[in-house]
Amino acid sequence: MPPTPPVPPVPPTDPGATLLRVEGLAKAYVPAKPVFADVSFTMQRGEFVCIIGHSGCGKTTILNVLAGLDTATGGHAFMDGREIVGPSLTRGVVFQSHALMPWLTVRKNIAFAVESRWPDWSRKQVDQQVVRFVELVGLGAAIDKKPSQLSGGMKQRVGIARAFAIQPRMLLLDEPFGALDALTRGTIQDELMRIVRQTQQTVFMITHDVDEAILLADRILLMRNGSETSSGYLPGNIAESVANPLPRERTRAGLHHLDGYYALRNHIVDFLVTRAKAT
Numbered sequence: 001m002p003p004t005p006p007v008p009p010v011p012p013t014d015p016g017a018t019l020l021r022v023e024g025l026a027k028a029y030v031p032a033k034p035v036f037a038d039v040s041f042t043m044q045r046g047e048f049v050c051i052i053g054h055s056g057c058g059k060t061t062i063l064n065v066l067a068g069l070d071t072a073t074g075g076h077a078f079m080d081g082r083e084i085v086g087p088s089l090t091r092g093v094v095f096q097s098h099a100l101m102p103w104l105t106v107r108k109n110i111a112f113a114v115e116s117r118w119p120d121w122s123r124k125q126v127d128q129q130v131v132r133f134v135e136l137v138g139l140g141a142a143i144d145k146k147p148s149q150l151s152g153g154m155k156q157r158v159g160i161a162r163a164f165a166i167q168p169r170m171l172l173l174d175e176p177f178g179a180l181d182a183l184t185r186g187t188i189q190d191e192l193m194r195i196v197r198q199t200q201q202t203v204f205m206i207t208h209d210v211d212e213a214i215l216l217a218d219r220i221l222l223m224r225n226g227s228e229t230s231s232g233y234l235p236g237n238i239a240e241s242v243a244n245p246l247p248r249e250r251t252r253a254g255l256h257h258l259d260g261y262y263a264l265r266n267h268i269v270d271f272l273v274t275r276a277k278a279t
C-alpha cells in the first residue's frame, strides 16, 4: 500500500474536555418491558470508547440516539452541551453495511458528503478533501470505481473514508467490521487506529469482538441485558466502565505480549459469560 499522507486533527481540539454527556437514557417499546434504563456516561474529546454486550441489550439503540436517528423514551444526550435532537454532520456514522450510493463512484460518494458539510467549498477544495481521505484508507487506485466493482472490505473502507472526510466532532461506528473476513478486518482495524490517532478523533464504537475493543478503545463500556431477577425485572444497563490500562501505542500483533492484556481480556470475557445476561 502507498504511504499515506498526514491528516490535520479534527478542529477544534481540546483533548480532555467533555464532548458527550448521556444522562439517564432509557428505551421502551410499550407494551414490552424496557430494553434499558438509567444509562449514563460521558466521553472526553479525543477518547475512543467501545461498548460491548450481548445481542439485544440495546447498543445500536444507544448509538442511534447519539446519531439523532432514534429517540429515547427517557433521559437525554448532549454533545458540546447541546441536546441531540436529530442527525447532524458534526456526527459521522458507519454501519455494518456500508450504505454507499451504488450509482456513484467512490469519489462522488464521498464528495456528496463533503459538499453537504461545506456547501461553500469550491469543486477543487471538495476534491482535495476527497482524495486525501481516499488515500488515507489506501484506495487511491479505486477512486473512480463504483461500489459494485469493489470487495466488501474496500466498500467498508469507503464508508470509513466518507465518515472521516466530513471531519465530524464525533464518529459513531456500529460494528463496522462485522461483515469482513478476519484478515481484512485486522488490516482495517490497524488503519482505523492509525487514522484515529492522527486525527485525534472522538469515537464511539459497538463491537462484539473483545480483542477489537482492547486494541482500539481507551475505555470499554460493559452493557448487560434486561432480565428477570428475584426482585423483579431489571432493565439493561451499563454495568461497568473499564479503563484500558495498556499503552496507547499498541498493535494487534503485539497485544497479547503486553502486561495487563490477559487480565483485561479475562475480566471482559468473564462479564460476558457470567454477568451480562440472565441464563
Ligand SMILES: Nc1ncnc2c1ncn2[C@@H]1O[C@H](COP(=O)(O)OP(=O)(O)OP(=O)(O)O)[C@@H](O)[C@H]1O
Pocket: 029, 035, 053, 054, 055, 056, 057, 058, 059, 060, 061, 062
Ligand atoms: N422497532 C422495534 N420494536 C420493538 N422492539 C425493538 C424495535 N427495535 C429494536 N427492538 C428491540 O430492542 C432491543 C435492543 O435492540 P438493539 O438493536 O439496540 O440491540 P443490540 O444490543 O444493538 O443488538 P445486536 O448486538 O444484536 O445488534 C432488542 O431486544 C430489539 O428486539
